Amino acid sequence: MGHPIIIADNVGVKFVRSRRRNTKLRDFFVQGGKRRLKVDEFWALRNLSFTIHAGEAVGVIGRNGTGKSTLLKIVAGVLIPDEGRVHTYGRVAPLLELSAGFSNDLTGRENVQLVGALHGMSREELKEKLPKIIEFAGDQVAAAIDTPVRHYSSGMRVRLGFAVIAQLPHPILLVDEVLAVGDKEFRNKCYKTIEKMLSEGRTLFLVSHSEGDLKRFCKRGLYINAGHMEVDGPIMDALDAYNGLVRT
Numbered sequence: 396m397g398h399p400i401i402i403a404d405n406v407g408v409k410f411v412r413s414r415r416r417n418t419k420l421r422d423f424f425v426q427g428g429k430r431r432l433k434v435d436e437f438w439a440l441r442n443l444s445f446t447i448h449a450g451e452a453v454g455v456i457g458r459n460g461t462g463k464s465t466l467l468k469i470v471a472g473v474l475i476p477d478e479g480r481v482h483t484y485g486r487v488a489p490l491l492e493l494s495a496g497f498s499n500d501l502t503g504r505e506n507v508q509l510v511g512a513l514h515g516m517s518r519e520e521l522k523e524k525l526p527k528i529i530e531f532a533g534d535q536v537a538a539a540i541d542t543p544v545r546h547y548s549s550g551m552r553v554r555l556g557f558a559v560i561a562q563l564p565h566p567i568l569l570v571d572e573v574l575a576v577g578d579k580e581f582r583n584k585c586y587k588t589i590e591k592m593l594s595e596g597r598t599l600f601l602v603s604h605s606e607g608d609l610k611r612f613c614k615r616g617l618y619i620n621a622g623h624m625e626v627d628g629p630i631m632d633a634l635d636a637y638n639g640l641v642r643t
């Protein structure tokens with residue numbers, strides 16, 4: 396087994412959910428039409444501890460809103476936990492929320508340059524890799540490469556995001572529900588790329604609702620339920636726990 400590459404130590408993340416009260420018409424008039432906000436905090440994740448070793452492919456499973464994306468954001472360093480810590484030993488290539496962190500107002504080309512530079516690519520490297528990135532993303536993206544990404548479909552965003560991330564040499568790859576968005580031909584390209592990355596000894600952290608994708612890549616699974624880790628073990632055990640929950 397490789398060396399520890401991601402260590403989560405008792406991680407907790409608290410969010411504040413601002414919700415408008417169930418306003419009854421009577422209250423509305425009593426309050427003079429003022430909307431009352433009730434602020435409540437909740438733990439999106441709590442008491443999460445695990446160690447991932449270099450070269451492992453780990454699937455994260457759970458129902459909607461259970462904390463999977465939040466966990467990946469913490470590993471990516473875009474969210475700081477309220478409790479505990481996450482240590483990563485190596486750079487992280489994140490593909491979260493259907494993009495590589497694109498800005499809507501920038502064009503596809505500008506985003507590639509920005510994201511590439513943020514992840515340590517030099518100008519020369521970017522110049523050399525840009526045609527490969529555009530080719531990987533496909534014809535539709537190539538035709539819109541100088542259009543702001545706000546006009547891209549979610550599939551186009553994912554294609555370009557994956558194309559950039561695929562060019563990074565980083566040892567840790569975070570993929571959040573991305574494979575589900577692309578079409579079959581693009582998914583196959585992504586599968587090949589992920590397989591190649593794993594064969595190079597890189598580490599994959601994959602959030603997916605697709606059992607097929609999880610079983611294809613991951614030997615290990617983390618099953619998260621309501622912010623708590625219920626299973627950290629073989630992928631089939633994590634999937635069984637998830638399916639058991641869904642069936643009841």
Ligand SMILES: Nc1ncnc2c1ncn2[C@@H]1O[C@H](COP(=O)(O)OP(=O)(O)OP(=O)(O)O)[C@@H](O)[C@H]1O
Pocket residue numbers: 410411412439457458459460461462463464465466
């Ligand atoms: N910035 C935020 N502010 C407040 N609440 C948030 C924020 N981000 C996420 N949440 C809440 O935290 C919980 C966990 O969200 P998260 O996106 O991690 O779930 P998920 O398991 O990835 O869900 P899905 O399968 O739908 O993608 C949800 O209740 C969500 O509404």
